[in-house]
Structures are given as C-alpha cells and as structure tokens.
Amino acid sequence: MPDDYFRRYSPADIFGNAHPLEIDLGCGDGKFLLEMAEHYPERNFIGVERLLGRVRGVCRQIEERKLSNAKVLRLESQYTLEWLLEPGSVSRLHLLCPDPWPKARHHKRRLVQEPFLTALHQALASDGEFLFKTDHPDYYEWVCEEMDQFNQNTTRYLPLDWPEPPSDHALFYPKTDFQLHWESQGKKIHRLRYRVNGKTAN
Numbered sequence: 001m002p003d004d005y006f007r008r009y010s011p012a013d014i015f016g017n018a019h020p021l022e023i024d025l026g027c028g029d030g031k032f033l034l035e036m037a038e039h040y041p042e043r044n045f046i047g048v049e050r051l052l053g054r055v056r057g058v059c060r061q062i063e064e065r066k067l068s069n070a071k072v073l074r075l076e077s078q079y080t081l082e083w084l085l086e087p088g089s090v091s092r093l094h095l096l097c098p099d100p101w102p103k104a105r106h107h108k109r110r111l112v113q114e115p116f117l118t119a120l121h122q123a124l125a126s127d128g129e130f131l132f133k134t135d136h137p138d139y140y141e142w143v144c145e146e147m148d149q150f151n152q153n154t155t156r157y158l159p160l161d162w163p164e165p166p167s168d169h170a171l172f173y174p175k176t177d178f179q180l181h182w183e184s185q186g187k188k189i190h191r192l193r194y195r196v197n198g199k200t201a202n
Helices: 011-015 031-039 052-064 077-084 104-109 114-123 137-150 177-184
Strands: 021-025 044-048 070-073 090-096 124-134 157-159 190-196
Touching (some): 011 021, 031 070, 077 114, 114 124, 124 137, 137 157, 137 190
Parallel strands (some): 021 044, 021 090, 044 070
C-alpha cells in the first residue's frame, strides 16, 4: 500500500534499488508475474490488480517463493501510470489478455485508447517497451488502429518483432492462465510489441 497516493514513486522508493521496473497490468492470479520475477531476479516487478482476493493470493505466493523483486498494487491501471509512478521509471509494461469489452456500446471501456497511451508514454523509460496480447481479433485491430492514430503526427511508439518461441533469441515470456485457456480452445493469440521512440532520458 502506498504511503501517499498523491506523490510519485520511483523503483528505489518501492524496492530500495534502481533495477529496471516492469509492470503487469491486470495480473490476475499472478502466474506471469511470479514466473517473470523468478526468471529475472535482476529486475523488479509490480502487478496491478483491482480484485482483493486475487491480490491477497498473489501476495501469499510471493511470500512463499521468497521473491524480493515482486509486489502487487491494488489500484486502477490508468491512475497507476498517470499519477503514482515516476515518469520514465517503467522499463516494460505488459497488458495480457485484458477484457476486450466485445459489445460496441462497451468499447469506450477498453483500456487502450489515447489517454492510456499518453500516460503510458509518460511512464515508460526512453527505451521502454509496451507488450500486448489478446485472443480477441477485434481488440487486436482496435489496438493497432489506436497506435496508428496516436503516432499520426509524431511517431512515439515503434513496432518491434516478437518471434514465437522456441528461439535462441526469443523473449522469455510465460503464458498466462487466460492464454492457456484460450489456446486450449483453439483460439489464436494476437501479440504486439512496441518501443518508445524519440524520448530523451530523464
């Protein structure tokens, strides 16, 4: 729990060191967060989740695995990026299988829109990355369009290749329970990876 919701926090404030910080928005049961923290002990990880039961469950697993580089924050995603984290402090942000809000009247609830992309650009480091996965083809197209529109005047996000494992150079990326569930039903997982472009270091 933050001591003050109206101040900015750096990785050093949260973890006591300046290791690269990664954010898992909507971390759910914590499978991805926990595996990443174990695989990358030289990085710090924060899972952001609204549901108290899930937060408590992930916290228990962090304690059981004795992970000093992982924490969970119960807070809204947009607020976390826009008001809580120090600008330029996030190395990578992961948004994995979020609610696609499939009905047209609910599209306004989708997270990836101009206000989110602005807050994300502020939070990411000069070489920071945004990684997105969805099983929903329409949401995938939506994010592509939102990115294109956001880059219309100035290219602030550059698309990156994201090869599927196995590969000697593949990004280590454990699958969430949502991804495993959708793949077991034969659904394709769409993936996007972007890097910040043209942003000076703080």
